[in-house]
Amino acid sequence: MPWYTSLFQWFSGLFFSKTADISIVGLQASGKTSFVNVIGSGQWSEEVVPTVGFNVRNVRKGNVTLKIWDIAGQPKFRSTWERYCSGVDVIIFIVDSHDKEKFDAAQFELHQLLSHQTLAAVPLLVLGNKNDLEDHASVNELIKALELDKIRNRAVSCYSCSMKSQHNLDIVLQWLTKHSH
Amino acid sequence: MAFASKKDDEGLSAYYNNKTTVIQEARVFNDSPISPRKCRALLTRVVHLLYIGESFSTQEATTLFFGTTKLFQHKDSALRQMVYLAIKELAGTAEDVIMVTSSIMKDMQPNSEVIYRPNSIRALCRIIDPSMAQGVERFFKAAIVDKTPSISSAALVSSYHLFPNAKDVVKRWANEAQEAVNAKSSTSLFGSSTGGGYLSGWGGSAGQQSSGYQAVPSASYITQYHALGLLYLIRQQDRMAVTKMIQQLGGGKTGAGTTLKNPMALCMLIRYAAKVLEEDPNVQKQMLDLLDGWLKHKSDMVNLEAARVICEMKNVPTFQLMRAIGVLQLFLSSPKATLRFAATRTLAALAVTHPSNVASVNVDLENLISDSNRSVATYAITTLLKTGNEASVDRLMKQISGFMNDISDEFKVIVVDAIRSLCLKFPDKHVSMLSFLSGVLRDEGGYDFKRAVVEAIFEMVKYISACREQALSHLCEFIEDCEFTKLSVRILHLLGIEGPKAPQPTKYIRFIYNRVVLENATVRAAAVGSLAKFGLNSNDAGLKKSIDTLLNRCLDDVDDEVRDRAAMYLRLFRESFLADTYVKEESVFSLDALESKLVSYVNDPSASIVPFDASSIPKISRAQAAAEVARPSSLETVGVPAKKEAAATPQLSAVEAQSAYIQQLKEVPELATYGEVLGSSKPAQLTESETEYQVSCVKHTFAEHIVFQFNVSNTIPDTVLEQVAVVMQPLTESNLTEDFIIPLPSLSSTTSPGIVYVSFTRDSPEEYASGSFQCVLKFISKEVDPATGEPEEDGYEDEYQLEEVELGAGDYIIPTYVTFSSEWDRLRGGASATETFSLSAMESLKAACDSIIEILNMQALGGTEDPSSTSVHTLQLAGLVVGAGGAGKALVRCRMTYSKAQGVTLELSVRAEKEEACSLVVSAIGG
Incomplete structure (x- = not known):
């Protein structure tokens, strides 16, 4: 791009930019890494290697810079979620809304995570992923299954979305922009 | 670095580099945005603390570790390198270190920047567990053959560290490692690093260090060194392969054709050659030719290593040794202190075994006595002491006393040990040596040093009677303070x-x-x-x-x-x-036997009603006891690398083996009711040593049973033997009834040797049953599928003929030590027997003594096992005969004469506490 556009961006970044630290957690194979890929580069792929540990990625959307911590969801990594969620602006919890058998486990892990003192008042965004599949749970079902109504003292939102069809991702981004500073 | 400038101020640095401070300041890891400069400084301090020996608790380390991982968000390359260093150091103590795997793997990718890749590879091998090695195989294979030396080296060194835990996976990388050894470095300039500083890794394990990123210029070919280390690690079990590797890389007779350009790699190769030489004398000729070629190599390091190996080799031809000494002699006048040190050190070790050969360089060594480097001077003097003649001793002693105070304790010990061996060599010089020793005894020094001096004086007291009184009074003076x-x-x-x-x-x-x-x-x-x-x-x-x-x-x-x-x-x-x-009293209890008896006595609650019975414990003479505990005299080991000492560890003494057997038999439930083991024989080989299946037999005598323990080894790697049993067929009437066989369910080459027990009941325990048994090893042989590692379904039954097992008098007798004459008199009233035998087959008295001792398994007393005369000799033996009613002493006096015509004539007199024991001994010789 020509040099003056980048100069302009730098200026506008100086005056209008917002940033947000985001941690993405959730059970394995719920679509966390896909979310980062779709948000970051707009690419969706059927084959995503399971994350070992975590990945970190900086994504710029408009005048918002998102620093995204994508944490692995396999059981052996769940104890480390708290370490990467403390100090962030938003926690995103992704659920596979098609895999209803795992809702109990997801509910347990979510509430386990939120019970940490260090994470008090951090806004929570719950995404029911894979709504392009038949027979997925609706937002209301998710709220019930994950007992989101019992969460107190923090902003909680829940959207149903799909990384594959990119459905509803625009409102997710809006929500994130709202919570950045 | 920020702290380096403040390091001079001791107090401030102590505060600044304090663990608590560092952990508190670790908050900077969570700052937003991150300051790479601050974080790097802090990480440096963390690593510094770890290097100086500070230890973090698991929790502290974990906190620091996770803080560090957050720095992956920053692209600063210097920070990233520091992050990797910190991760490597913290990986040992922190928990959940596996979290960074993804982040590290991202930096390992071929499209990642070259500066990150070596660091990330080195960090990865600390993080992953063995099960994940398979997953990174592709990366590693590619990285090992990477054109960039730093990446290749990093991958090789990491493979080296992964090897112990993931042998099977790393073994598959041998081809890549081979390629890395042969790789022609693209930016090839010559001028290999032949500096003086290489001796730092002299301790023997130079191949195992991998700390940090080494920005070695590719011209050093360091990759070859790492690749060679890995190759050897993979092949070390296979001597043929190692030999082949050495020949291939050695580059023919002159050593000119070698592809190895890195001197350290060549040094390693020389060490491997030395190891092969030690194990397989057949290759001595070829290896010596190679070593000879390396003596002329252009790198000092290689020359030195080759010379050292030749000097340490056993049975080396003199002309070859002289050539090695010649090389060392050149180094003696080198301007580099390290070279002089290495040469004198090697010569000092050689002087122990070949003083006359080393004497040829005495002139050069004389010049080094006044060397400014005290370590070099010490070795020079100790070498001269070993090679010199009586006349030069006084002068050298004076020289040493001159700088005794300047050298460290370790070197003082070396000097004292040299003096000690000198005392024995030139006893006439004891006056000056004793005064030297008593002088240094008064000096300041640590325990090791003082002990060396005291032991030297002890030795003088023992061997040089002329100085005894003087030495004792010096010691008296010493204990005053x-x-x-x-x-x-x-x-x-x-x-x-x-x-x-x-x-x-x-x-x-x-x-x-x-x-x-x-x-x-x-x-x-x-x-x-x-x-x-x-x-x-x-x-x-x-x-x-x-x-x-x-x-x-x-x-x-x-x-x-x-x-x-x-x-x-x-x-x-x-x-x-x-x-x-x-x-x-001249005899003491054998301590190992006494200990094991006491332990079983204390552990057995029912035994506490009867007093402890010490009569069945074998005794040894004080001289024997002293020989057992004696540490290898330091004169033989001065300056010789430590690995030699490890190789010389003696076999388990008979008594220790006995204690081990008792423990082992106790763990077999079927044998638990048999009571105590009365005696165990030495293992007897029932097969040739190079056969497919190797079997040895140990006989254990119990009060009412005899148990045969067969140690079976399967040496074929791809087969598993199942239901391994030994079938014993008595050849003569033996008064023994077979109880049961405890077979081995499965035996492979990795689980060898396994143990098969065969138990017999003694029909009449008061008699000493004897006989010989035909033994056959029976098993089902199954091939192992190399792909799965599982044995195949079908096997075939097979058997293997073993040599016969004899059960004789010796199995009921334990050697013991007594004072023969007094004990012989005491047993005058007991059971006794005297018989005369004609042993016409015996060719000498020595042969007769050896076979009698072997048959009876008794202790020869007073050195009588070695006849001093060829015609007349008296052999005195003592043993404990074990039986159902407890143990009893038996003494044997064998008076022998020898003449060419009749062979050995033996008059055997036995005195024993029990009648049966007496007849057992007589029948054993007669039978």
Whole structure:
């Protein structure tokens, strides 16, 4: 791009930019890494290697810079979620809304995570992923299954979305922009 | 680095580099945005703390670790490198380190920046667990053959570290490692690093360091060194492959054709060659040719290593040795201190075995006596002491005393050991040496140094009678002001033994009694023992009386042990026959046997109603006991690398083996009811040593049973033997009934050797059953599928003929030590037998002695196992005969004559506590 556009961006970044630290957690194979890929580069792929540990990625959307911590969801990594969620602006919890058998486990892990003192008042965004599949749970079902109504003292939102069809991702981004500073 | 500038200020640096401060400041990891400069400085401090030996608790390390991982968000390359260093160091203690795997793997990708890749590879091998090695295989294979040397090296070194935990996976990388050895470096300039600093890794394990990113220019070919290390690690079990590798990389007879350009790699190759040489004498010729070529290599390091290996080799031809010495001689006049040091050190070690050859470089060594480097001078002098003649000793001693104070304790010990061996070589020089030793004894020094001096003086006392009195008085003087309890106790013991024999024993009493007054309890107790020996061993009535008085005073001591000893010795004074058993007794219990008996006595609750029976414990003479505990005299090991000592560890002594068997048999439930093992034989080989299946047999005697233990080894890697059993068929009437066989369910080459037990009941336990057995090894042989590692379904039954097993008198006898003449007289009234045999087949008295000892399994006493005359000899033997009713002593006197015509004529006299024992011995020789 020509040099003056980048100069302009730098200026506008100086005056209008917002940033947000985001941690993405959730059970394995719920679509966390896909979310980062779709948000970051707009690419969706059927084959995503399971994350070992975590990945970190900086994504710029408009005048918002998102620093995204994508944490692995396999059981052996769940104890480390708290370490990467403390100090962030938003926690995103992704659920596979098609895999209803795992809702109990997801509910347990979510509430386990939120019970940490260090994470008090951090806004929570719950995404029911894979709504392009038949027979997925609706937002209301998710709220019930994950007992989101019992969460107190923090902003909680829940959207149903799909990384594959990119459905509803625009409102997710809006929500994130709202919570950045 | 921020802290480096403040390091001069000691107090501030202590605060600044304090663990707590560092952990508190770790908050900067969570700052937003991150300051790479601050984080890097902090990480440096963390790593610095770890390097100086500070340890973090698991929780602290984990917190720091996770803080560090958050820095992956920043792209600063210097910070990222520091992050990797910190991760490597913290990986050992922190938990959940696996979290960074993804982040590290991202940096390992070929499209990642070159500066990240080596670091990330090195960090990865600390993070992943063995099960993940398979997953990174592709990366590693590619990285090993990468064109960039730093990446290739990193991958090789990491593979080296992964190897112990993931052998199978890493083994598959051998081809890549081979390629890395042969790789032509693209930016090839010559000028390999032949600097002086390479000796830092001289300890022997130079191949195992991998700390940090080494920005080595590719011209050094360091990758070859790493690749060679990995290749060897993969192949080390296979001697043929190693030999082939050495020949291939050695580059032919002159060494010119080698592809190895890195001198360190060549050094490693030379060490491998040395190892192969040691194990397989057949390749000596080829290896020596190679070594000879390396002596002429252009790198000093390689020359030195080759010379060292030749010097340490056994049975090396003299002309070859002289060539190696010639190379070392050149180094002696080198301007580099490291070279001089290495050369003198090698020569010092060589002088122990080949003093005459080393003597040829004495002129050069003389010049080094005044070397400014004290370590070089020390080695030069000790070498000269070993090679020099009597005339030069005094001069050298004077030289040494000149700088004794300048050298470290470690070198002082080397000097003292050299003097010690010198004393024995030139006993006439004892005056100057003793005065030297007593002089250094007064100097400052640590325990090791003082012990070396004291031991040297002990040795002089032992072997050079002329200086005994003088030496003892030096020791007396030393204990007046000795801070080491151990040494005081040893000296007091020696005084107790040697003092009474001196012309004027009284003069030592004062020194010893001073200890009773002034020292701690341990030394006081030793002093009491020492005093008492003067009283007991002296014929002077006046002396006895004074000792009596002194010991009476000790009865008021505050320490129990001191009072007890005093009381005991006072009693011995009154009842002198007791003294014979407690002070003058020449034999002691074999400590290992005594310990295991006592342990089983204490553990067995039912045994506590009867007193402990010590009669079945074999005894050994004091000389034997001393030989057992003696540490290898340091004269032989001066300056020789430590690996040699490890190789020389002696086989388990018979008694230790016995204790091990008892433990092992106890763990077999079927044999638990048999009671105590009365005796175990030495293992006897039932197969040739190079066969497919190797079997050895140990016989265990119980009160009512005989148990045969077969140690079976399967040497074929791809087969598994199942249901392994040994079938024993008595060849003669043996009075034994077979109870059961405990077979092995499965035996592979990795689980070998396994144990098969065969148990027999003794039909009449009061008799000593004997006989021979035909043995057949039976098993089902199954091939192992190399792909799965599982044995195949179908196998075939097979059997394997073993040699016969004999059960004889020796299996009921345990060797023991007694004082023959007195014991022989004591048993006059017991069972006895005398018979005469004609052993016409025997070719000498020595052969007859050996076979009698072997048959009877008894202890030969007083060195009688070696006949001094060729025609007449008396062999004295003692043993404990074990049986159902407890053990009984048996003594044997064999009077033998030898003539060419008739062979050996033997008159066998046996005296034993029991009649059966007596007939057992006679029948064993007669049978």
